[in-house]
Amino acid sequence: MTIPGDIYILAIESSCDDTSAAVLHNDKLLSNIVATQEVHTKYGGVVPELASRAHQQNIVPVIHQAIAEANIDKKDVSAIAFTKGPGLMGSLLVGTSFAKSLSMGLNIPLIEVNHMQAHILAHFIDEENYPKPTFPFLALTISGGHTQIVKVSNYFEMEVIGQTIDDAVGEAFDKSAKILGFPYPGGPLIDKHAKLGNPKAFKFTKPKVSGLDFSFSGLKTGVLYFIHKEVKANTNFIEENKNDICASIQFTIVEILMDNLKKAVKQTGIKEIAIGGGVSANSGIRTRLKDAEKKYGWKTYIPKFEYTTDNAAMIGIVGYYKYLQEEFTDLSVTAQPRYKI
Ligand code: KG4
Numbered sequence: 167m168t169i170p171g172d173i174y175i176l177a178i179e180s181s182c183d184d185t186s187a188a189v190l191h192n193d194k195l196l197s198n199i200v201a202t203q204e205v206h207t208k209y210g211g212v213v214p215e216l217a218s219r220a221h222q223q224n225i226v227p228v229i230h231q232a233i234a235e236a237n238i239d240k241k242d243v244s245a246i247a248f249t250k251g252p253g254l255m256g257s258l259l260v261g262t263s264f265a266k267s268l269s270m271g272l273n274i275p276l277i278e279v280n281h282m283q284a285h286i287l288a289h290f291i292d293e294e295n296y297p298k299p300t301f302p303f304l305a306l307t308i309s310g311g312h313t314q315i316v317k318v319s320n321y322f323e324m325e326v327i328g329q330t331i332d333d334a335v336g337e338a339f340d341k342s343a344k345i346l347g348f349p350y351p352g353g354p355l356i357d358k359h360a361k362l363g364n365p366k367a368f369k370f371t372k373p374k375v376s377g378l379d380f381s382f383s384g385l386k387t388g389v390l391y392f393i394h395k396e397v398k399a400n401t402n403f404i405e406e407n408k409n410d411i412c413a414s415i416q417f418t419i420v421e422i423l424m425d426n427l428k429k430a431v432k433q434t435g436i437k438e439i440a441i442g443g444g445v446s447a448n449s450g451i452r453t454r455l456k457d458a459e460k461k462y463g464w465k466t467y468i469p470k471f472e473y474t475t476d477n478a479a480m481i482g483i484v485g486y487y488k489y490l491q492e493e494f495t496d497l498s499v500t501a502q503p504r505y506k507i
Pocket residue numbers: 182308309310311312335336337339340351352353354357443444445446447448449474475476
């Protein structure tokens with residue numbers, strides 16, 4: 167039996183290659199189940215068709231498990247929140263259709279969520295030792311599909327003030343990793359080797375982009391030419407220098423991110439900085455942001471590891487705030503692969 171003020175959100179995330187369901191009680195997380203699709207590893211990237219099929223297989227057990235772990239009855243759920251976009255059409259459709267059916271079956275409201283807003287608002291999930299950012303703050307959202315600096319004035323008042331003009335930062339990690347022969351997704355592996363290497367061993371050129379925008383496609387090409395040249399001279403070059411190569415690539419990527427963040431702080435005068443998205447799991451960016459607290463007087467917010475890569479908990483927290491505003495969606499809603507903040 168729920169009492170007024172007790173809001174239970176069941177959230178569904180299926181925008182890319184993780185099928186996830188979570189249950190929140192107000193702003194507290196009760197469960198967060200993520201089924202990561204291993205099927206893409208051997209293809210070196212996400213295969214959209216296979217992702218949709220895997221979501222179809224995973225979604226029912228993942229939702230069952232989320233409800234069971236939350237120790238609630240499905241009759242207690244106040245509303246269903248789901249990712250409307252951005253993401254892969256086929257993947258989004260699985261979550262969207264399921265959320266619509268569930269809301270109809272349980273006769274409860276449906277709430278649409280923007281995946282990128284969710285990466286930002288993940289900071290508002292109630293967690294001990296993780297203070298919530300105060301408005302206004304700057305959010306650096308860094309993932310396999312996006313790289314943005316967002317000025318966040320309130321929960322739903324967000325403005326993108328800088329973004330990538332080509333590859334996302336996660337792609338820069340993953341494509342560089344592919345050149346080194348790592349399986350997909352290579353970002354975490356670059357990070358692992360980078361911890362053991364010298365970040366100044368090799369120098370990669372940083373792009374020249376105006377304003378607060380980013381560019382990462384040149385770096386990938388730079389890494390490719392560099393590796394080709396070195397491997398021609400020494401076939402064991404990658405094996406012998408793996409840690410240093412990874413540390414140097416990571417150093418360059420983190421520099422590119424930090425350069426623009428510094429510019430954004432200067433431009434807006436805002437020194438509250440939050441990061442979100444899969445790449446915020448990266449140890450290089452985490453360390454540089456922590457250092458920035460002392461060095462530049464910033465206050466930085468780094469999400470709990472669980473909330474960095476795609477997860478439904480972050481969809482649930484957006485659902486909670488929308489529920490409070492009674493911002494519900496009707497059943498005519500459909501997935502939107504290019505849904506903007
Ligand atoms: O947010 P996310 O799970 O999915 C998208 O919405 O894209 O981000 C996935 C991205 C991948 O590119 C992955 O390589 C990268 O995040 N990633 C990392 C690390 N952990 C995940 N990149 C660098 N270092 C990491 N530790």
